[in-house]
Amino acid sequence: MFEIKKIIGSLLMPLPLLGIITLLMVFLAITQRRKALYLGFISVLSLLIVSTPYVGQTLIASSNNPQWQFNKRQHSQIDNIVVLGCTIMPHPQLVANNQLGDCAISRLLEGVKLAHQYPDAILFVSGGGFANTTNSQLMFETAKTLGIAASRIKQNPLAMDTAEEAKRLAIYLVDKKSALVTSASHMPRAKDLFNAQGIEVIPAATDYKDYSQFPMYKQFIPSADVLVAVTRVSHEKVGSLWIKLRRWIDPEAL
Incomplete structure (x- = not known):
C-alpha cells in the first residue's frame, strides 16, 4: 500500500503528469494528428508556464506563511x-x-x-x-x-x-x-x-520559497527550481486529499 500510494502520488506531480499527457498526445498524433498536437502543445506550454517565477509564485504563495x-x-x-x-x-x-x-x-x-x-x-x-x-x-x-x-x-x-x-x-x-x-x-x-x-x-x-522579488527579466523565464517548488506544493495538496479520503473511509486511520 505504501509503495502504491507513493507511485500514484508521484505520477500526479506536474512534470510526470504533463509528460505522460504529452507522450499520449504524440501517440495519438498517428491517427488524430490535429487534436493530439494541439493537446500536446497545451501540455508543454502549461509545464513551461507553471515553471516561471511569476506564475509559480502565485501557486506556492499560500504555502509559505x-x-x-x-x-x-x-x-x-x-x-x-x-x-x-x-x-x-x-x-x-x-x-x-x-x-x-x-x-x-x-x-x-x-x-x-x-x-x-x-x-x-x-x-x-x-x-x-x-x-x-x-x-x-x-x-x-x-x-x-x-x-x-x-x-x-x-x-x-x-x-x-x-x-x-x-x-x-x-x-x-x-x-x-x-x-x-x-x-x-x-x-x-x-x-x-x-x-x-x-x-x-x-x-x-x-525551507521557504519565494520568487516575488526576482527582477522582471527573470519573472517569465522557466526555472527548474520553481518547478521543484510547485511540485512540492502539489505533493502537499495530493497528500492532504489522501488524508481526507482515509479519514472518510476510517476516521481513526490517520
Missing part, C-alpha cells in the same frame, strides 16, 4: 525539537551532511539552531530511508558535528512518511512543549497529522 516561523520571544521553554525527514542521497564515500538533500539540510539547521537556543531540549531527528541509510542517521551524525551532544539526540528511523512519524513519536511528545521543524509547504499537513495524535506542536517552519 511567514507566521509559521518559530518566534523565540513567545516561548521561554521548549521540551522537544522534532525535525522531520526529507530527501537523502545515500553514498558510502560521502560524509553524512553531503548525503542530505537541500530540504533535509534546511530542516536540520533550523533544528540545530533551536537546540542551541534551548540547551535542555531533546532533539528528535526523524525519517526512514533506503540503501541501508536512513534520514535520521544522517541527521544524527550531522547534528553531532554541529555541536549537539549525542545524548541529546533521539532517532526515529522506521517512519517512512509523516503519518508514521507522528504515530511513532506521539508517546514522547504528548503533554510536552514541542517545536515541529519542517518545510513551510509541508507544515499544515504535518501539524494536522501530529494534532490528530493528540500532540500540540509549535510550528518552526523553514
